[in-house]
Amino acid sequence: MTAASTAKETRQFQAETKQLLDLMIHSIYTNREIFLRELISNASDAIDKIRFDSLTNQELLENNADFEIQLLPDEETKTLTISDNGIGMTYDEVIENIGTIAKSGTKAFLAKMQESTAGDGELIGQFGVGFYSAFMVAKKVTLITRAPGQTTGVRWESTGDGTYTIEECDKPTRGTTLVLTLHDEYCSPERHNENFLNRYTLQSLVKKYSDYIRYPIKMNFIKEEKPLDEEGKVIEDAESTQTIEVRTLNSMTPLWTKNKNQITKEEYHTLYKDLFHDWEDPLEIIHSKVEGAVEYTTVLFIPSHAPFDFYQRESTSGIRLYSKNVFVMDNYKDLLPEYLRFVRGLVDSPDFSLNISRELLQHSSQLTKVGKNLEKSILKTLETLLSKDRPKYQLFWKEYGKAMKSGVYSDFGSRDKLQDLLLFPSSTSEELTTLAEYVERMPEGQTVIYYATGKDRASVERLPQMELLREKGLEVLYLLDRVDEFAIDALANYKEKKFQSISRGDLNLDNIDTxxxxxxxxxxxxxxxxxxxxxxxxxxxxxxxxxxxxxxxxxxxxxxxxxxxxxxxxxxxxxxxxxxxxxxxxxxxxxxxxxxxxxxxxxxxxxxxxxxxxxxxxxxxxxxxxxxxxxxxxxxxxxxxxxxxxxxxxxxx
Missing domain, CATH: 1.20.120.790 (Heat shock protein 90, C-terminal domain)
Incomplete structure (x- = not known):
C-alpha cells in the first residue's frame, strides 16, 4: 500500500509489537503518568527533525516555523489530544514506524545529523517504544499526521488489540496530532492525580517531566470573570463571562545548559528548592560540563542540613537523571557511592544507555564513568572547602561527617580518598583536627596515633587510661561516634603511623619512656x-x-x-x-x-x-x-x- 491509496485497510501488528503492547499495558511502567512525558518527547523529536531538515530546505517549513506542542483535554469526549507541527509522517513511514518496534526513524536521523556539519542534534531518540505508552491509559489511540510536501494526511487508529487501521485523510497543516480516548479510570474527577483530563494535573506533569523541553508546550485554560462596575468593583449578581487563556506550561530553558558564569547564586538556589522541595539554600553547589568519551552536564547540591532521619532510614540518592533535557529518573541509587547519598542534583547526558523503559537504566560503562567522575568532583570540592573555608567545612562535617566516616569502612576503594577529609575532636583543642594536622603535631619519638573511645568528650577525659598520656603531653583523638572505631580499624594506619587505642595492649612508648x-x-x-x-x-x-x-x-x-x-x-x-x-x-x-x-x-x-x-x-x-x-x-x-x-x-x- 502506498500514499496514493485511499481505502481504509486493517493491518496486523508485528508479533514483537503485539508482545510489546501487552508488556506496555500491564508491566513495563510502574507509573502510568509517564505516558505524557513519552508523547511530548516524541513531539519534541519531530520538531527537532523539521528544524534540522529546514536548514537546507526552507520550503519544508510551509511558512509554519512557530514550533510548539499543544495539549487539548476534552471532558465531553474523554479524549486528550497532543499536537505538534514537527516533521510528520508519510503513509509508508506510519506503517514502518508505528507498526514496528523501534522504527521511529530517530536513530537514522541521528546518523544523518552526525555526518552533517550543522551541530543541531538535540534529539532524545534511542527510546524506540515511547509511542506505545499511550496504550497504558487509552482504550483507543488515533494518530493523524502529514509530512511536509504531501497533499494528504494519514489517519492511523488502534485499540491495542493487535490490529490497526490506516487510511488517507485531510490534514491542512504539517505535523502530528495524537488523540487518546482514555479509559474511564484515567478521566475520573475522583482520581485527582490520575485524571488526565484535569488541566492542573497535566500542568503539574509537564512541569515535573518536560519543563525543559526547548519548545513551548501550550494548553488552553478557561477563565471565568464577572463584569466590573464604574468603580471597578465586581458585580456579584452578574453572569460570568468565559474567556480562553493560552498558557505555556514549560520554562523551556534548562538552567544547567547555560554557562555557569551566567547563572546567579539565586537562580541555583531556586532550582535546588524547586527540584528538591527544601526551604533552605544549599550549603555548596557544583556545576560542571564534561565533554569527551562521555558527555554530560551536572549540577550537584550539598544541602545545608541533613534530614532529621538521615541516619535512621534506608539510604536514597537525590540524583535526578535527564537525557537531553527530558526527565528520566528520580533517586537513581547506583550513580554515587552510599556514603555520598546526601548529595542532591541532576545529571543530563545524551550518552546514557537506556533499556526498554526510561524508568530502568541499564548498568553501563558510561554510567559507571559518570559516577566515578561525580565522586571525584564532590571530593575535590570538599578538599577545597577544608583548606580554604574551614568554618563552612565544619558545618558540612557536623551534618554529614558520620556518612563520610561510614564510607571509610563500607567502601574499601574510598579509604585513601576519604582519610584526609576526616575530622576528630582531640585532647589538645576544642577545635576538630584532621589526621594530617595530628601527625604534624606529633613529638619526636611518637610512633603511633593515639585514640580513645567514649560517649562524649567529658567521659573520655575522665578515663584512667588518659592519665599517663596527659602527663607526657601526648595528643589523643576522641572517637565519640559509633562509626568512628569502625573507620579507624578499616584505615589501620595513616602515613605509616599505626592507630593505637589507649585502652588496648601496649601503648608503644618505648621511644618515649626511659x-x-x-x-x-x-x-x-x-x-x-x-x-x-x-x-x-x-x-x-x-x-x-x-x-x-x-x-x-x-x-x-x-x-x-x-x-x-x-x-x-x-x-x-x-x-x-x-x-x-x-x-x-x-x-x-x-x-x-x-x-x-x-x-x-x-x-x-x-x-x-x-x-x-x-x-x-x-x-x-x-x-x-x-x-x-x-x-x-x-x-x-x-x-x-x-x-x-x-x-x-x-x-x-
Missing part, C-alpha cells in the same frame, strides 16, 4: 607475680590477664583489651546490634602506687584465697567496668559487696 622506667615496671611485676596470679584466678572467666599498669597515675585500676580481637567499646556496639557473641579479651591493669593495690597486696599476704580477698577482687573489677562506662555483670552483688566493705571500714574505726 629504659629505667621499663625496668622498674618489670621488677614490680616480678615481685608481685603471686598477687597477680591470685587475682587472675579469682576473676577467672571474666578476664584473660592481670598486669602492672604503666598508663595509670592516680586511678587504682583500669580495664583494657588485648591487641588481638575486638575492643571493649566495639564489644558494646556489637552487643547493641545483637551480635553479643563477640567478646573482647579483657585485661585488668593495676596501679602499683595506689593505696588500693597496697591494701589488696596486704590482704593476699594475710588471707590468701579468702572470701574477703575474692570480694575485693570483684569490687576492683567492678570499678574498672564503671570507669569504662560499663555496668557490673551482677549489679546487686556488686552493691552488696560495696556496702559490706563500707560497713567493715566503719566498724574498725
Amino acid at each position: 629504659p629505667a622506667a621499663k625496668e622498674e615496671t618489670e621488677a614490680i611485676t616480678k615481685e608481685n607475680q603471686p598477687l597477680l596470679t591470685a587475682i587472675k584466678e579469682s576473676l577467672s572467666g571474666k578476664i584473660t590477664d592481670v598486669k602492672i599498669s604503666t598508663r595509670l597515675k592516680s586511678s587504682p585500676v583500669c580495664l583494657i583489651s588485648s591487641d588481638q580481637g575486638i575492643s571493649l567499646s566495639m564489644e558494646q556496639i556489637l552487643a547493641e546490634m545483637d551480635k553479643s557473641t563477640f567478646k573482647a579479651q579483657r585485661i585488668l591493669e593495676l596501679n602499683p602506687t595506689h593505696q588500693v593495690f597496697t591494701a589488696l597486696k596486704n590482704l593476699h599476704e594475710t588471707k590468701p584465697g579468702s572470701d574477703e580477698f575474692k570480694d575485693y577482687c570483684e569490687l576492683l573489677y567492678g570499678q574498672a567496668l564503671l570507669f569504662e562506662g560499663l555496668t557490673p555483670e551482677d549489679p546487686i552483688s556488686f552493691a552488696q559487696k560495696l556496702a559490706k566493705l563500707m560497713a567493715d571500714i566503719g566498724s574498725t574505726k
